[in-house]
Amino acid sequence: MTHPTELPPKSELGVVGWARKNLFSTWYNALLTLVVSYLVISSAIPLFKWLFLEATFTGETASDCSGEGACWLFISQRLNFFIYGFYPDTLQWRIDIMFGLLALAFVPQFIERFPGRKWFGLFGVTGLPIIGYILIPGGWFGLEEVPSNKWGGLMLTLILAYVGILAALPIGTVLALGRRSEMPIIRGICVVFIEVWRAVPLITVLFMASVMLPLFLPEGVSFEKLMRALIGITLWQSAYMAEVVRGGLQAIPRGQYEAASALGLGYWRKMGLIVLPQALTLVIPGIVNTFISLFKDTTLVLIIGLFDILGAVQSTVTDPAWQNVAIEGYVFVAFCFWIFCFGMSRYSQNLERKLDTGHRT
Structure with missing residues (x-):
């Protein structure tokens, strides 16, 4: 006489089953899980407060960063220099175009069903370097030349x-x-x-x-x-x-x-x-x-x-x-x-x- 196949108990499935199998399988694994969880939580909460809750995001000068958290105002104020260096402000559109083409060439590679993604990848290793060689330093087709020390x-x-x-x-x-x-x-x-x-x-x-x-x-x-x-x-x-x-x-x-x-x-x-x-x-x-x-x-x-x-x-x-x-x-x-x-x-x-x-x- 055959018996119908029964599903495993709910305690063996999903998140609960995974936790029992990987985190609480033995008494010392359970103890280690609790200790590590305490250390992670006790350090993550102050870090989260410093990064976001008590951080300063807006303002004009360093004096506006009066809180106990991170001063992200510093990043926003100097972001242009961190990205472009000394590249002239009026010519930074060239770099923006290269950033866009770089994303266009390689972001589709992460999407399995993206149409023509192989051609985008081929462009990234053939056409993109040529365009960059023309745009970034300039001196071609009437583009203002920008020396590499900038x-x-x-x-x-x-x-x-x-x-x-x-x-x-x-x-x-x-x-x-x-x-x-x-x-x-x-x-x-x-x-x-x-x-x-x-x-x-x-x-x-x-x-x-x-x-x-x-x-x-x-x-x-x-x-x-x-x-x-x-x-x-x-x-x-x-x-x-x-x-x-x-x-x-x-x-x-x-x-x-x-x-x-x-x-x-x-x-x-x-x-x-x-x-x-x-x-x-x-x-x-x-x-x-x-x-x-x-x-x-x-x-x-x-x-x-x-x-x-x-x-x-x-x-x-x-x-x-x-x-x-x-x-x-x-x-x-x-x-x-x-x-x-x-x-x-x-x-x-x-x-x-x-x-x-x-x-x-």
Whole structure:
């Protein structure tokens, strides 16, 4: 005699079931849950009061921040400088256009059913850099030229990270292929390049790019400080990217290489059509982790006189007109970095799920 299937008891379903299984499964788990909950609540309430309830949001000067909470008035008053640096006010529409195009290119990538999102992503890595090269510095099509020493704030941080990411991935991929090459000279050059650049701290690379690089250039050839920093960041990051990609290449079974060769594919077609797509899929977490690390490391350009968003905040908190607002400035910087880093992390997780082949060991 068969009995109808019965549903589990309500105490095993929903939030109650999850809590019993994960938070109160044993007496020591229950105790730990209560202790951690007390610590979180006891610290979250004062923090919430400081951030919002007792904070000052409106006013004109620092004297209007008379409460016990955060002085967000400081952020609102200096927000223009934190975003654009010294970029002329009358020309900031160029940066606004670039921000809009950047959002147009990458926000649709988070929406699975967004029509034409692949084309938007392709535009983000092809057309967007060209438009930025024309709009931001100017000097083209009658646009007023703006020297790079006036660039700063969030726009400079995004430029450094975007160019570094866009250039480091293909260069790193070529270096990884070269390190696994069967030609001794190519393999040796790639090994030396990767090991040398990975052995040098980024802060040293920036100093070398800013001070030493001009000494090795031919007479009459020079690069702006920003360009030298971009070259140093790209080469340094390419070495790390090469090792990430090499890990993916080594994870591909030898049979894949042999099958591609059996089909009569040449080296570049074998790598481009068979091996690299699989290798890059395997190392998506490592690639994104490298991108996030690069995004955060852009703050080091402050030491060579480039004012990214952190440098802009640091230069502002020393203003006598705004005293005791350093915490608010650093919280604002941390929030900006968290937004972009969290976005990259979430997109990588979505990409992993989409490209997952279902193989588990």
